[in-house]
Amino acid sequence: MSYAPLSYEFVAPRQIAFGWGRRTDVGALARTLGRRAFVVCGAPALIESGIIAEIGDWLRAEQVESILLETIVHEPEVADVDRLSDVVRRHRPGPGDLLVGVGGGAALDLSKALAAMATNTASPTVRDYLENVGRGLKLTAAPLPLLALPTTAGTGAEATRNAVISSYDPPFKKSLRDTRILPQIALLDPELTVSVPPSTTAASGMDAITQLLESYLSRKAQPIPQALAVEGLELALPAIVEAVHDPSSRRARESMAHAALLSGICLANSGLGMAHGVAAALGVHCRVPHGLACAVMLPAALRVNRQVRQAQMARLSHALLGVSDSASPETAVETLIERIETLCRAVGIPQRLGQIGVRPEQIPDLVRDSRGSSMSGNPRELSDDALAEILEQML
Numbered sequence: 001m002s003y004a005p006l007s008y009e010f011v012a013p014r015q016i017a018f019g020w021g022r023r024t025d026v027g028a029l030a031r032t033l034g035r036r037a038f039v040v041c042g043a044p045a046l047i048e049s050g051i052i053a054e055i056g057d058w059l060r061a062e063q064v065e066s067i068l069l070e071t072i073v074h075e076p077e078v079a080d081v082d083r084l085s086d087v088v089r090r091h092r093p094g095p096g097d098l099l100v101g102v103g104g105g106a107a108l109d110l111s112k113a114l115a116a117m118a119t120n121t122a123s124p125t126v127r128d129y130l131e132n133v134g135r136g137l138k139l140t141a142a143p144l145p146l147l148a149l150p151t152t153a154g155t156g157a158e159a160t161r162n163a164v165i166s167s168y169d170p171p172f173k174k175s176l177r178d179t180r181i182l183p184q185i186a187l188l189d190p191e192l193t194v195s196v197p198p199s200t201t202a203a204s205g206m207d208a209i210t211q212l213l214e215s216y217l218s219r220k221a222q223p224i225p226q227a228l229a230v231e232g233l234e235l236a237l238p239a240i241v242e243a244v245h246d247p248s249s250r251r252a253r254e255s256m257a258h259a260a261l262l263s264g265i266c267l268a269n270s271g272l273g274m275a276h277g278v279a280a281a282l283g284v285h286c287r288v289p290h291g292l293a294c295a296v297m298l299p300a301a302l303r304v305n306r307q308v309r310q311a312q313m314a315r316l317s318h319a320l321l322g323v324s325d326s327a328s329p330e331t332a333v334e335t336l337i338e339r340i341e342t343l344c345r346a347v348g349i350p351q352r353l354g355q356i357g358v359r360p361e362q363i364p365d366l367v368r369d370s371r372g373s374s375m376s377g378n379p380r381e382l383s384d385d386a387l388a389e390i391l392e393q394m395l
């Protein structure tokens with residue numbers, strides 16, 4: 001083996017609290033961050049089921065005042081962040097304040113952006129803080145601390161240091177990125193995911209699997225996240241079908257929630273690849289939800305990178321699927337890819353871009369807008385022509 005110098009950094013939430021039913025700890029945990037909490041809620045169902053009211057009660061029991069901000073039901077857009085950061089700023093946020101984000105990746109990313117915009121007031125719009133689209137402003141003040149309480153198992157946004165913000169006019173999907181928006185506390189209660197519908201469980205679960213695989217294979221792959229990715233995949237590959245078809249399975253829900261958390265830690269440190277690069281463009285131009293877009297692209301992303309990452313993919317195949325050490329690397333890699341394709345089919349993920357609304361004339365736009373930071377982690381360098389050909393073959 002050739003020698004490669006070891007040099008890395010690793011970031012993760014300061015505290016991770018994980019366990020069935022542990023949402024009751026939200027008050028005591030929030031109390032360690034402040035006395036007044038702005039609460040971001042990711043779905044009306046969380047209000048209807050009484051969970052948000054309960055969270056307010058648990059906060060109050062620990063002398064934490066709560067202010068419920070608007071509920072959003074879509075991936076956050078520039079206008080959502082700007083409207084809500086105006087609301088937060090009017091409360092004159094400062095020391096002693098915190099954000100509590102409750103919901104899926106969209107709500108958690110919105111919370112991170114609001115935590116930053118609450119204390120960084122050089123611009124009224126978050127656009128100026130996004131990568132490559134605004135004035136390129138940096139955060140100068142520390143964001144408000146954030147407690148993230150995910151209610152889906154997939155994006156791992158409770159453990160990442162970017163907030164993905166969309167715009168449709170002009171079209172872009174870009175990140176606000178800063179290590180200080182990483183949630184201080186990630187509180188995971190897998191019981192909250194029991195009520196997530198099967199299609200969302202499938203798409204978000206495949207997003208986690210995509211994040212684990214892409215971060216493991218990334219050009220920016222790091223040693224600690226690689227070890228965590230193997231653990232995440234060991235849990236998620238057997239559990240995702242059970243979570244989709246038997247929604248109340250505690251074992252499956254715990255496995256998927258833990259795997260999703262690990263996938264967030266992995267991507268925050270190691271970057272991603274082609275599936276996530278294209279998924280951003282599919283979100284902007286075809287309004288495909290993030291998890292579904294990643295899931296549709298995952299098999300193609302593995303095939304694209306199989307030559308340049310044969311050793312790593314073979315290693316995963318041996319570790320995860322028990323493929324014999326005597327099998328050729330080609331066979332081991334093919335077994336891994338076929339396993340992922342089988343999983344996608346078993347949880348109802350479409351195989352063709354046409355099935356998720358992509359039209360042939362959109363391919364040039366998709367190619368152009370796939371070139372974000374995710375794509376920069378893709379192991380194989382892809383020309384525009386090569387990417388266009390991959391997408392055309394998937395129509």
Ligand SMILES: [Zn+2]
Nearest residue numbers: 155207211294
């Ligand atoms: Zn993702």
